[in-house]
Amino acid sequence: MRGKGAAQAMKQVLLRIEENVPLAREIWRMRLRGDVSGAERPGQFVNLKLEGCFLRRPISVFDREGDRLTLIYRTVGEGTRKMSSMKPGETIDCLTGLGNGYDLSRAGDHPLLLGGGVGVPPLYWLGKELRARGKEVSAVLGFNSREDVFAEEDFRNIGCQVTVTTADGSYGRKGFVTDALPEGTSYFYACGPEPMLRAVDRTAVTDGEFSLEERMGCGFGACMGCSCRTKDGYKRICREGPVLRKGEIQWEK
Numbered sequence: 001m002r003g004k005g006a007a008q009a010m011k012q013v014l015l016r017i018e019e020n021v022p023l024a025r026e027i028w029r030m031r032l033r034g035d036v037s038g039a040e041r042p043g044q045f046v047n048l049k050l051e052g053c054f055l056r057r058p059i060s061v062f063d064r065e066g067d068r069l070t071l072i073y074r075t076v077g078e079g080t081r082k083m084s085s086m087k088p089g090e091t092i093d094c095l096t097g098l099g100n101g102y103d104l105s106r107a108g109d110h111p112l113l114l115g116g117g118v119g120v121p122p123l124y125w126l127g128k129e130l131r132a133r134g135k136e137v138s139a140v141l142g143f144n145s146r147e148d149v150f151a152e153e154d155f156r157n158i159g160c161q162v163t164v165t166t167a168d169g170s171y172g173r174k175g176f177v178t179d180a181l182p183e184g185t186s187y188f189y190a191c192g193p194e195p196m197l198r199a200v201d202r203t204a205v206t207d208g209e210f211s212l213e214e215r216m217g218c219g220f221g222a223c224m225g226c227s228c229r230t231k232d233g234y235k236r237i238c239r240e241g242p243v244l245r246k247g248e249i250q251w252e253k
């Protein structure tokens with residue numbers, strides 16, 4: 001799906017909120033409608049202008065279908081709390097078409113999706129596209145506790161083989177996503193907190209790619225605020241990422 005150097009066509013659009021509902025502890029789902037054609041590939045993100053916030057806030061695309069875009073977000077601070085207070089019918093200023101997205105051509109027959117917490121959302125649209133190509137998709141979704149679990153049914157409904165892990169063992173398998181890696185997979189796609197990604201990097205036996213959710217400034221390549229050290233020098237997560245190949249990232253100590 002993503003060719004090397006895929007051109008990014010950023011669009012600024014006003015999208016109408018259709019739904020904004022809580023899903024789990026501090027986790028919300030927002031459904032938006034309008035010109036969402038800028039969001040072309042799974043793994044891309046949007047950058048939202050929120051009242052009272054100087055900087056836009058990046059959120060991954062959970063799903064895109066027709067003129068609808070779905071986001072799933074955790075309320076952690078001013079911006080995401082503002083988002084959770086918004087009502088259906090209100091509009092939101094949105095930059096779409098940001099980021100490189102996942103490379104579907106490397107998936108092989110049995111790709112594995114590894115998501116931790118709010119690293120889960122970008123993997124859903126990816127899972128859908130992989131299933132549409134006839135792939136046998138496994139998904140391991142990791143959370144801290146039962147109250148944090150979301151999207152499990154969404155992944156099951158598109159035909160993924162789903163395992164849920166919780167760190168405290170209150171739901172699914174006790175442990176981390178790396179404690180539940182299935183055998184026989186062909187390639188992995190991982191998104192989650194950095195300690196999880198490092199652990200995946202150490203334990204995964206196949207090649208794969210990581211989607212990073214660094215703090216951002218401008219969100220479109222102008223400020224270097226999101227730089228990440230790679231073996232080819234610094235890369236901007238918002239522009240050359242957020243998806244980077246296994247072996248490319250030089251994790252900070």
Ligand SMILES: Cc1cc2nc3c(=O)[nH]c(=O)nc-3n(C[C@H](O)[C@H](O)[C@H](O)COP(=O)(O)OP(=O)(O)OC[C@H]3O[C@@H](n4cnc5c(N)ncnc54)[C@H](O)[C@@H]3O)c2cc1C
Pocket residue numbers: 045057058059060061072073074075076077078079080081118121122212213214215216242
């Ligand atoms: C490419 C990309 C995709 C993302 N996709 C999602 C998504 O699908 N769902 C989701 O819930 N979040 C996602 N995030 C993270 C999201 O952008 C931040 O949580 C959000 O910007 C916080 O804004 P705020 O104003 O609520 O919090 P702030 O007031 O800015 O910060 C509150 C607290 O959260 C911390 N924080 C802020 N941003 C980040 C971050 N990126 N990583 C770690 N800690 C952070 C701050 O240090 C602070 O402690 C993504 C980030 C990136 C870069």
Ligand code: FES
Pocket residue numbers: 216217218219220221222223224225226227236237238239
């Ligand atoms: S956030 Fe400005 S360059 Fe990436």
